[in-house]
Amino acid sequence: MAHATSDLLASDVEAYLALHEQKSMLRFITCGSVDDGKSTLIGRLLYDSKLVFSDHLAALESDSKQVGTQGGELDFALLVDGLAAEREQGITIDVAYRFFSTEKRKFIVADTPGHEQYTRNMVTGGSTADLAVILVDARKGVLTQTRRHSFLVSLLGIRHVVLAVNKLDLVDYSQSVFDAIEADYRAFAAQIGLSDILAVPMSALRGDNITEPSPNTPWYTGPTLIGHLEAVEVADEAHTGPFRFPVQWVNRPNLDFRGFAGQVAGGSVRPGDAIRVLPSGQESTVARVVTAAGDLDEATAGQSVTLTLTDEVDVSRGDVLATAADPPGVADQFECHLVWMDTQPMLPGRPYLLKLGTRTVGATVAQPKYKVNVNTLEHTAARTLELNEIGVCNLNLDRQVPFDPYTANRDTGGFILIDRFTNATVAAGMLHFALRRADNIHWQAVEVDKQARARLKGQRPAVVWFTGLSGAGKSTIANLVEKRLYDQGFHTYLLDGDNVRHGLNKDLGFTEADRVENIRRIAEVARLMADAGLIVLTSFISPFRAERQLARDLLDDGEFIEVHVDTPLDVAETRDRKGLYAKARRGELANFTGIDSPYEAPEAPEIRLDASGTVPAEASAELVVDYLRHIGILAPPEGP
Amino acid sequence: MARLTHLQRLEAESIQIFREAVSESERPVMLYSVGKDSSVMLHLATKAFYPSKPPFPLLHVDTTWKFRAMYEFRDKLVADLGLDLLVYQNPECVERGINPFDHGSATHTDMWKTEGLKQALDLHRFDLAFGGARRDEEKSRAKERVFSIRSAQHRWDPKQQRPELWRLYNARTRAGESVRVFPLSNWTELDVWQYIHKEDIPIVPLYLATRRPVVERDGTLIMVDDERMPLRPGEVPRQRSVRFRTLGCYPLTGAVESSAATLPEVIQEMLLTTSSERQGRVIDHDSAGSMEKKKQEGYF
Structure with a gap:
């Protein structure tokens, strides 16, 4: 390894370690095709920093003879070609990460393929890079793919670029060739806002200007590639x-x-x-x-x-x-750049999940305003985005989220879209700005039914019916369940005495007939809400089996989940916070369940919770949420 | 404002990965192999959730053929830190007495480790497992994701891997699928050693050289760790000063001759020599691209 050459390592390893624990780190991407010598360059960086071990080297020597493209000489590209399928094809098909280090820095290289269809991989590799090395074949100069790579670099907000003019040995180390390519590139780069550019004349195969200044380019006075990578200041915004x-x-x-x-x-x-x-x-x-x-x-x-x-x-x-002095904006509608990464094209109006920072919300994308031709940078009209296409679109989220423009902060402005059904990461996006409400776009009408409404919410409708004695803890647990579901992005509503008795049912008293009517109305409201696609939680004593059965019959199979919050009467009575049991015992409250009115415990509830006091309410709530997940309520229904 | 060092950046990234994984899974577990990478991973987990303890158990998929020093180290560490350790041994292997001598290294590894891991994950219904694999270990791992989705059969499909952008990880799974998470993805072997040194992390003493009884077999130095190891005609264990670069089942783990008895000496020796880490593992030698094949079959 490069460190091995250090005398300090041999003489004083403790001092050496102390020094090396202070190194900084640089992440960069390499852009170019196999033809530009990209794999050769990376292989060379690993080789020159002596990071190729003897057993790898032996494999390299034998591979070079068998499948090498350098007439038996060491083929560095073989060091970095990973998966067997790719080795056979002789091309890299995904993002690979390589590591090497020098005395001053540790480097992480995202090795990304340059083929047209793999924009996805370059965007992935570039998302974590501080700097981009763009390779150009000196015999060919700035090509369409060079422009494409540079546009993606600029889109991702990578500000530092090295233009590696490679294979200079094949043009006799000509300064005029190098100068012409550099001028050509700078003219183009200025148009897309790239300004921090260093052009280096090199031959990755021969090792010119990689780690040592080359005697073949005496006219070049700038730093070597490694020299620049070690020194460049990437002061992060x-x-x-x-x-x-x-x-x-x-x-x-x-x-x-x-x-x-x-x-x-x-x-x-x-x-x-x-x-x-x-x-x-x-x-x-x-x-x-x-x-x-x-x-x-x-x-x-x-x-x-x-x-x-x-x-x-x-x-x-x-x-x-x-x-507090300079907080991010909060909004639910945005304009953004979108890079589509899935074989299934983007569907305007389809509900996706959006992950921004540590928050995941529901999102729909409007028809693109335009898509960008990455080769010509022209804007063209588009109805959708296909794999590897880039467009500018409006986004509509189901909740307000804090955000910064991507250009100000990659972490609070960069997001991914996830398909709700396949769970694939289908797009990467960069927020531009929030839309004002007046800019709202109108969404296409679709066939709207219970399934469609639920699908939009990424869940299946259900009525979770909590039943049990007064003081059993129904509302406490139902509240916890609702909070947990809400935190996970599900759409819920909790019906309880507070929001029903004072409005809808304020004309009802506590006679047996009124209590039956009370439950009937609640069951009907719960049914409507389930039809709206919601997960409905109800928290009522609901003492009679017949009424609970009525509620069950109003709903489709599997939608009604009866939860018996089971407490012995004496335990419930000790929790008599409102003094109701005491009143009932004194005869001041008639028809009180458990005292002078029966409680008909469920015979086969979906869930029975032990609420005698030994199990904490949080654990009971967890059980209910686990059950809902288990039976598939917390996933969207099948279908288009 | 002080710039972070490479170790600080790696540490911060690993901690972020741990917290994302725990937040986005129901039943996480950490695969603990007792090796140095496991030691670093556990240290990082402890930091990620401090002052809480890591909110998941450790799972050791045991083969009964690890070095005795590894079992001693594991049990002491778990007791000292008060952690929850699950040890799983494939019952079929126990019953049939699967071992590398009678059944060969491939069958031994496949049944104890690959099958054992699948069985243990299924048994406990873990939906996310942390592993200590690094991208620099082997060429096929250079493209491995930090969050890697496995099918219900625990298979890895290189074509179904999700793009990972920025620090955004997609851990969503369908019923039966699970996620492997590699917090040390961007660490190199040198980073691991430097970090162990800087943070003074306990490691199994087998990593340091001392005199141990070894035989030379097919060009590899194998330690005779207990009486279960059958000696071939003419083989006599000799005391030689050796250490181990990786730890696994003792009959399948080659030692290197060394006099490096301290951690700095190990690092010094590592940097001055040039033999890559996995070469000491007999399983990698079976066939070209063997790691990739194992991964597709569900080996970590």
Whole structure:
């Protein structure tokens, strides 16, 4: 390895390790085709940094003789061709990641193929890159594919470009050829907003200007490729921008600690900083920046930490903590760039899932405003986007999300779309700006029925009917279930005494007839709501089997889920918060279930919850959610 | 503002991966192999969820043929950290006494490890499993995703892998499918050693050289770790100063001659020599592209 040449390694390994623990890291992509010598270049970088081990080298020597393209000489491209299928075809068909390091930096190379049909792979590899190396064959100059790669680099917001003018040995190391290609490229790059460009004359095969300045190009005074990669400053905009922190996970080891775990996506944060929680808009102050190695005075972009706040504000996964002075926008309609990555074309109006930061929401895409011809950069009309096509579209989300324009922050402005049925990642997108309500677009009408409504919500309709004695804990558990479902993006409604008795049923009393009518009306409302595609939760004593059966009969098979919240009467009576049992015992309340009116326990409920007090309500709620998932309620119905 | 070092960036990325995976799965588990990569992975998991403990159990798919020092290390570590460890041994292998000597390395590995892993995941209905694989280990792994989807039969289909952009991972699965998650994807062997050194992470002593009883068999130094190892005619175990670059079943793990008895000496020796890591594993030598084939069949 390159380090092996260091005297320090041999003489003082501790000092060597201390030095190497301070290295920085650079991620870059290489763009070009096999013909440009891209695999050869990467193989060369690995070889020159002595990262090729002796057993790999032996394999390389034998492979070079068998299938090499260099007449028996070492074929570096064979070092990086991975999967067996590709080896046979002699082309790379996916994104591969390579690693090498020098005295100053560790490098991660995304090796992406240059074929037209693989825009998807280049966008994937480029999404995490700080710099792009664009290869050009000196004999051919700037080609259509060079322009395509450069456009994608600019679209992804990669600001640093190395134009590697390769195979210069095949044009006799001609300065005039090199100068003409560089001028040609700079003229084009300026049009698409790329300005930080270094052009390097090289031969990957011969090793010219890779690690050492080449004696063959005395007219070139710039840095070698490695020299530039080691030195280039890729000061991330995310570092200098405003503080952004998408919350990944709420950390609650005990009642005294409530921390928000995440990775700083922009700016920095210190204890005492005023922050705002998005989208709710609540404000608070950072109390501690917690890590396993002790609290920090400051965390900056890229660091994974856990923040605690001075106030008890409601924060959950998917929220963004941001500087109160300069918070991100919050919106549910956007214009964006979309790169389509699936063999199934984009369907305008179809519900997809959108993941932005740590938040996943439902989304539909409007018919594209236009698509971009990546070869000519022309805009053309389009009704859809096919695999590897890029377009500008409007997006409509089912909830408000915090966001920044992609150009300001990749992590709070870049998103993926996921197909609800195949779960495939079908597109990558970059947010431009939020649309005003006035810009709303009209959606095509579709055949609207219960299934369609439910599909739009990514779920199947259901009525989860909680029944049990007063004080059993029905509402507590139903509330927890609703919260969990809501957090996971499902559409729910909870019917309980509070929202039904005071409105719809305020004309009803507590006689047996009124109680039956009460339940009948609730069952009918629940049925309508299920027809709207909702997951309906009801929380009523509902003591009579016949009424519960009536509710069940109103719904399709599998939609009615009876949950018996089972508590012995004496336990329920001890939880008599409203004093109802006491009143009933004193005879001040007639027809009270369990006292002077019977409770007919379900004979075969879908779920029976032990609510005697030994099982926490959270665990019971979890059981219900697990059951719903198990029977397929939490997935969209089959169909078109 | 201080720029992060490469180790800090790798650490932050791994922690982010752990938290995403746990947030987007129902029943996660960490595959724990007792090796150095597992040690680093466990250390990172501990950091990711601090001050909570990692919210998932560890699963050791055991073959009964690991080095004795590995079992001792595993049991002590789990007790010290108070973690939940599940040990799974394929009952068919136990019953038939599958071993590398009578059944060959391929059958041994396939039945204990590949089949054992599938059985253990099915038994506990785990929908997400963390593994310590790195992209730099082998050419076919260079294209492996951080979140890798497996079919209900645990097969890996290179054509069905999802593109991974930015830090956005798609962990959604259909019934029966599961996800393998590799938090160490972007670490190299050198990064792992540097991090172990910097963070003072406990590792099995077998990684450090000392005198051990070995025989040379088919060009590989095999340690005679217990009396179950049948010696061929003429083979006499000799005490030689050796260490191990990777750890697995002792009859299938080649030792290297070495005098590196401390961690810095191991790193020094590694950087001054040039033999890649997986060469010590006998299973990789079976056929060209063998790792890729194993992966498609469900080996980690």
